Amino acid sequence: MKCVIDNGYILAITNETGNQSDTDLVNAVKAAMQFRPTNPDGYTYKLRADNLEWELVELPPVEPEATTDEEALTRYANALTGANDTDLISAAETLITERIKEEH
Numbered sequence: 001m002k003c004v005i006d007n008g009y010i011l012a013i014t015n016e017t018g019n020q021s022d023t024d025l026v027n028a029v030k031a032a033m034q035f036r037p038t039n040p041d042g043y044t045y046k047l048r049a050d051n052l053e054w055e056l057v058e059l060p061p062v063e064p065e066a067t068t069d070e071e072a073l074t075r076y077a078n079a080l081t082g083a084n085d086t087d088l089i090s091a092a093e094t095l096i097t098e099r100i101k102e103e104h
Contacts (some may be wrong), residue, residue, distance in 0.1 A: 001013055001014065001015060001016065001017075001022065001023065001026045002014050002016045002017075002022045002026065003022070003025050003026055003029055003049070005049045008048060008049055008050065009046040009047060009048060009049060009055075010029055010046075010047040010048075010049050010052075013026055013029060013030070028052055029047065029052065032047055032052050032054070033047075035054075036054060037054055037056075040056075042058060042059055043056050043057060043058050043059060044056075044057055044059055045057070070087075070088045073088055073091070074086070074087060074088045074091045077091035077092060077094065077095045078091055078094075080095060080098075081094050081095055081098045
């Protein structure tokens with residue numbers, strides 16, 4: 001077995017055949033995994049390859065998916081009517097129906 005190391009951190013253990021040094025590292029990593037600290041929100045712990053110590057690393061912010069114009073209009077129409085339509089056509093129909101009811 002061998003360890004996959006990237007940017008100074010242990011990422012994984014593979015089934016590749018390795019030498020005694022690889023085996024010793026894999027065993028040490030397995031032992032360290034038993035004592036992995038709990039991540040606080042917005043952070044993760046990564047195992048350093050050079051000293052096998054856990055290092056707290058801040059996670060990058062999660063970017064929300066871009067909203068399409070149709071999704072935005074559907075949400076806006078739902079906000080006006082209190083409905084939960086899933087597409088723009090249905091949301092527009094609900095909006096028109098609600099407005100007609102208000103006029104009478």
